[in-house]
Amino acid sequence: MLEINLNQDQSQWVTNYFNAVRVWPKGGMHFVKRTRVVLKNICKHALWDNFMTGAVLLNTITMALDRYGIQPAEEEFLTTCNTVFTWIFIFEMSTKLIALGPQKYLAERMNFLDGGVVMISIVEMIFMSGGGSLSAFRTVRVFRTFRVLRVARLLRALQ
Numbered sequence: 001m002l003e004i005n006l007n008q009d010q011s012q013w014v015t016n017y018f019n020a021v022r023v024w025p026k027g028g029m030h031f032v033k034r035t036r037v038v039l040k041n042i043c044k045h046a047l048w049d050n051f052m053t054g055a056v057l058l059n060t061i062t063m064a065l066d067r068y069g070i071q072p073a074e075e076e077f078l079t080t081c082n083t084v085f086t087w088i089f090i091f092e093m094s095t096k097l098i099a100l101g102p103q104k105y106l107a108e109r110m111n112f113l114d115g116g117v118v119m120i121s122i123v124e125m126i127f128m129s130g131g132g133s134l135s136a137f138r139t140v141r142v143f144r145t146f147r148v149l150r151v152a153r154l155l156r157a158l159q
Contacts, residue, residue, distance in 0.1 A: 039099035052092055056150045059085040079128075086121045093118045117150050 025033055042048055062081040093115055097105050105111050
């Protein structure tokens with residue numbers, strides 16, 4: 001067996017070199033692998049995490065503004081905000097699923113909470129957009145209260 005003794009500087013150089021060099025697969029998987037690496041770097045960036053934390057905070061504030069006897073214009077604004085935030089969270093979940101893959105996505109416990117809340121929000125959007133017989137399910141707005149659980153994400157960001 002070959003044994004090579006390197007000093008600290010040489011060892012660091014070798015480590016940096018091999019971490020910088022990637023072996024990319026050939027064919028269509030080349031594009032998939034590069035896309036996943038780029039998305040993973042974006043998802044791990046502090047700016048991404050701060051943006052998503054801000055979105056959760058703003059979403060919580062807009063949900064708190066909903067009340068009984070609200071003016072129609074204000075209700076329409078809050079509904080639009082709810083839809084925009086839902087799409088932001090769907091985009092976040094999709095991006096993380098593509099970047100990390102389902103197994104690594106589900107390895108982080110906060111993603112269970114985030115993914116569950118996004119699924120509930122999607123169900124709410126489907127029921128709220130439906131006409132006719134589905135309009136009776138307007139009481140599905142109760143699902144919005146589950147979004148408040150995402151405030152736990154704010155606590156994680158305070159570390």
